[in-house]
Amino acid sequence: MRSAPAAGTAAPRRGRPGYDLESLLAVAVTVFNERGYDGTSMEDLSKRLGISKSSIYYHVDAKEDxxxxxxxxxxxxxxxxxxxxxxxEVPAIERLELLVRGSVRVLAERLPYVTLLLRARGNTSTQRRALARRRQFDQLVAxxxxxxxxxxxxRPDVDPAITARLLFGMVNSLAEWYRPAARPPGGGADRVDxxxxxxxxxxFDGLRVAR
Amino acid sequence: MRSAPAAGTAAPRRGRPGYDLESLLAVAVTVFNERGYDGTSMEDLSKRLGISKSSIYYHVDAKEDxxxxxxxxxxxxxxxxxxxxxxxEVPAIERLELLVRGSVRVLAERLPYVTLLLRARGNTSTQRRALARRRQFDQLVAxxxxxxxxxxxxRPDVDPAITARLLFGMVNSLAEWYRPAARPPGGGADRVDxxxxxxxxxxFDGLRVAR
Structure with a gap:
C-alpha cells in the first residue's frame, strides 16, 4: 500500500497518479479540513487529486462515503x-489516566481524521451518527x-460531566495546535508521550505548587 | 436599540422586520456558525433575515465586514x-487565574462570536488578522x-507554551458544549462562576485527591 501524502502537500507529481482508497482518503480529509466538508465538491477533490471524478467513483459511491x-x-x-x-482491573482513576493518554496518542497519530470529527456539526446523517458516537464516548469518560x-x-467537588468535558477540552485542543514533525526521531513517540x-x-495534579 | 434575537431563533415575526446593525450581526453570526463563513452567501443572509440584500448593504459594504x-x-x-x-499588582499566578476566569465569562457572554473566532481558519485577510491577534493572546498567557x-x-516541569494551550483548550471547549439557559436566574452569572x-x-489544583 502506498503511503498517504502528508497533510497540506499537493498530490504526488506524476503524469497520472494512482491512488488506492487509503491515499485517496488521506487527501480528501486534508481538503475537507481546509475547505469544510460542505464546501468541498467532488470536482474540488478531483482537481486536488489530479484524477477524474470517475476515478474517484471507482473507489466510493459518494462524497459522504x-x-x-x-x-x-x-x-x-x-x-x-x-x-x-x-x-x-485497576482503580478508575488509573483507567481514566490511561484513557487520556491513549486518546492523546490517537489524536497525534490520526490528527486529520480527529480534526474532521471535532469539526463535524451534524449537517448530514453521517455527521449526526458520528456525533452520537462522540456523545457515547463523552458519557464513558464522565x-x-x-x-x-x-x-x-x-476530589468530590467537581461535576463528572463538566470535568469530563474540560479534560477532553484539553486533549481535543491538540487538533488545533499540535503539528507532527515531518521526520520525528523515533517516530515522534517521545514527543507524544x-x-x-x-x-x-x-x-490530575494541577499547576499550583503546594506551599 | 432592539435586543438581538437569540442564537438559533428565526428572524422576528413581522411583516417587514427592521434590523439595526447589532441585531443583523447577531443573526449573521448564527448563520456563519451553522453553515461556515465561506459557505454563507449574502443571499443566504438575506433569506434568513427576511430582508433584501440591499437592506443588508445599507449597514455594511460586504459580508467580510x-x-x-x-x-x-x-x-x-x-x-x-x-x-x-x-x-x-498581584502575583502572576493570581493574574493567570483572573485571566482564565475573565475569559470563561467572555466566552459565556459572547458565545457565538467566540465560537466563530475559534473556527476561523485563515481563509480571508480578516481571518488571518484575527488569528494573529489570537496568537498574541496565547503568547500573553504563556x-x-x-x-x-x-x-x-x-510547577517547574511544565512547558509554558504547552500549558497555556492546554489551559485555554479547556476554556475554549466551552464553545463546543456550553449552552446558556434561555432565562437564567440572576442572568446566569452563578452558572458562569x-x-x-x-x-x-x-x-490549578488538579483532580487527584492527595493521599
Missing part, C-alpha cells in the same frame, strides 16, 4: 482505547470520573 | 480582560505561566 470512513477512523481509534482501558470520585481518588504527560500533569 | 465586526467582538472581549488583569513558574508558584471554578479547580 469518504466522510464516513474518515470519521470512523477517528472514532474507532478512540473506542479502541476505551475498550482496552475499561477492561483493565462515568469513569464519577467512579473515581466514588472511590475517593478524585511528553504531551500526554503534560495533559495528565495539569489535569 | 460582518465577519470582522464579529471576530473583533470576541477578541476585544478577551483583550479587555487581559488589559485589566495584566495591570494588577508569558504569565512562565512568570508564575519563575516565581515558584507553578461555577464553570470558572471548575476550570480553575482542574487546572
Amino acid at each position: 469518504l466522510l464516513r470512513m474518515a470519521l470512523d477512523r477517528a472514532l474507532d481509534g478512540l473506542f479502541g482505547v476505551a475498550d482496552q482501558v475499561t477492561s483493565l 462515568d469513569l470520573v464519577a467512579e473515581a470520585e466514588r472511590a475517593g481518588d478524585i 511528553g504531551l500526554a504527560d503534560a495533559v495528565c500533569a495539569v489535569a | 460582518l465577519l470582522r465586526m464579529a471576530l473583533d467582538r470576541a477578541l476585544d472581549g478577551l483583550f479587555g480582560v487581559a488589559d485589566q488583569v495584566t495591570s494588577l 508569558d504569565l505561566v512562565a512568570e508564575a513558574e519563575r516565581a515558584g508558584d507553578i 461555577g464553570l470558572a471554578d471548575a476550570v480553575c479547580a482542574v487546572a
